[in-house]
Amino acid sequence: MEQQGETPQWVDPMMRGGYAARGVVNFLVGVFAFGAAWYETGEAEGTTGALKSLLGGGLGIVLLVLIAVGLAAYAAWRVTDAWLDLEDHGLDPAGLLARSGMVITGLFNLGLAGYALSLIWTANFSFGGSGGSSGGSGGASGAKGVTAWVMSLPYGRWAIAAAGLVILGAGLYFFRKAWSGSYKQHLECTRLSERLDPLAKIGLVAEGIVIAIIGGFFVWAGWTADPNQAGGLGEALRTLHQQAYGRVLLGAVAIGLMLYCLYCLIEAVYRFIPRLKGADTLTLADRWQDKAERQLRELVD
Incomplete structure (x- = not known):
């Protein structure tokens, strides 16, 4: 395992x-x-539809380039984090599972970065075209196409169902992360980050909801052997919209996703890599533990 001094300094800005x-x-x-x-x-709209909506002007092209570079940097950060074990997950089964998940999310975000660049390439800088109205359906069609291909393979439907269970588990992980506050261990404690923490927690829950719904789609697609039942983020949001009180549900999740944006920005500003952490760095987890101990002492006294 590499020591703190051997941790590449360029990983930190790449992560942010x-x-x-x-x-x-x-x-x-x-x-x-x-x-x-x-x-x-x-x-x-899903993720691909949201990216496609940026087409139509010079500023949108610039933003797409910046997003593509950022997503590629995030992908590189996740793979580097897993490879060098910068967060000390270790080599036990739980640690290897966590590091494998990092690689998978890294590859997914690398795919999104490639999609953003492909939008710029195919746009030919012709502004004012058809925006992102069909982007969400395109993303859903892509998910269904891949699902149909996998189902054509031996035991493919069960592979899709298993993948759905993994995605569902990832959604539940977001709930656990919000409930346990484990994310606070890697966040520097400041007055602002402490005040924003409750909103960030809501964002984690909202992200967990949509990921769990996506996982449910894939489980159901595998169970019914129907690739049309699979779908991505856009399909999950549209499903919420179609339910009773759908406008309320979708609006609440939408606010949650915007708060998840806040969580990501908090990570961008206040997250630190454990091996690059200073000895005197106070984390949100430290602050929470201090408050809990102080309240316990007050009860005892």
């Missing part, structure tokens, strides 16, 4: 840029979802 890009993407998705819920501006 990556979290910032993730925050922007989630904010865009949340804005579209809120507009669909309350202003009937169309269907809720």
Whole structure:
């Protein structure tokens, strides 16, 4: 295992840029979802639809480039984190599972970065075209196409169902992360980060909800052997919109996704890499523990 002095210094800015890009993407998705819920501006868009909506002007192209670079940086950060074990997960089964998850999320965000660059390439800088109205359905069609191909393989439907269980587990992990406050261990405690923490927690719960719904889609697609049942983020948001009180549900989740953007930005500013952490760094977890101990002493006294 590498020592603290051997940890590459360039990992830190790469990590911060990556979290910032993730925050922007989630904010865009949340804005579209809120507009669909309350202003009937169309269907809720998924991640690819939100990125496609940026086409139509020079500023949008610049923002797409920045997002693509940021997502690629986030992907590189996750893979580097897993490879060098910068967060000391170790080599036991739980640690290897956590590090494998980092690689998977890194590859997913690398795919999004490639998609953003492909939008710029195919746009040919012709502004004012058709925006992102079809982006969400395109993303859903892609998920269904891949699902159909996997189902054509031996035991493919069960592989899809298993993948759905993994995605569902990832959604539940977000709930656990919010409930336990484990994310606070890697966040520097300041007056602002402490005040924003409750909002960040709500954002984690909202992200967990949509990820769990996506996992449910894939489990059901595998169980019914119907690839049309699979779907991504846009499909999950549209499903919420179609329920009883759908506008309220979608609006609440949309606000949650925008708060998840806030969580990502908090990570971009206040997150630190354990091996680069100073000995005197106070974390949000330290502050929470101090408060809990102080309250316990007051009860005892």
